[in-house]
Amino acid sequence: MTAAFEATVPEAVAAARKPGPDEDLGVRPRILHLLDEMLHGTLQSSELTPDFANMVMRSQKQLAAQFAPLGKPTATIFKRETTSPEDASYFYRVEFAADEIEFIVIIDKKTNLVSGLGFRPPQ
Numbered sequence: 673m674t675a676a677f678e679a680t681v682p683e684a685v686a687a688a689r690k691p692g693p694d695e696d697l698g699v700r701p702r703i704l705h706l707l708d709e710m711l712h713g714t715l716q717s718s719e720l721t722p723d724f725a726n727m728v729m730r731s732q733k734q735l736a737a738q739f740a741p742l743g744k745p746t747a748t749i750f751k752r753e754t755t756s757p758e759d760a761s762y763f764y765r766v767e768f769a770a771d772e773i774e775f776i777v778i779i780d781k782k783t784n785l786v787s788g789l790g791f792r793p794p795q
Contacts, residue, residue, distance in 0.1 A: 688765065688794065695750035696762075703762055703777055704748060710775075710789060711739050721780055721787045728789070742768040748775075751795075759787055765794050 709715045713736030717725040728735075747767040751774070754761045764775045774795055778788035 689747070689749060689767075691749050692751045692753075692763075694753070696753065699762060699779075700750070703764060703775075706777055706786065706789065707745065707748065707764075707766065707775055710735065711745075712736055715789075719786055721783060721785045724785075724787050724789075742771055744768070758782070761788075763795075766791075 706715070706719070709719075710732070713733040715728060715732050717729055720728065745766050745768055747765075749765040749767070751763045751765055753763070759781055760779050762777045762779070764777075766773050766775045772794050773791045774793065776788070776790040776792075777786060778790075779785070780787040
């Protein structure tokens, strides 16, 4: 967030930085590990479902290069978790010095492997 925005709408900034309820603290280290691997282009296929590994392994270096200008994350804030019979999805706000993204991790319940990673502007 820009300093000008933070100064003009401090309540919106505070709400964006407030963690969501009921974070599974047992999952957090894994999420941070996956975020670091994604940012550095070092995802391990052994952590991913085979279908997802086939999609992401070839392009992860290019993806990391796109994130490189952001630098290191300054904050990683849990926002919410959603579940279905097949998977659990975890949503985190990741802040950098000059930008932020929403980082999404989908974990297959049957295999406990990552079946999806995503990012988008914060919601």
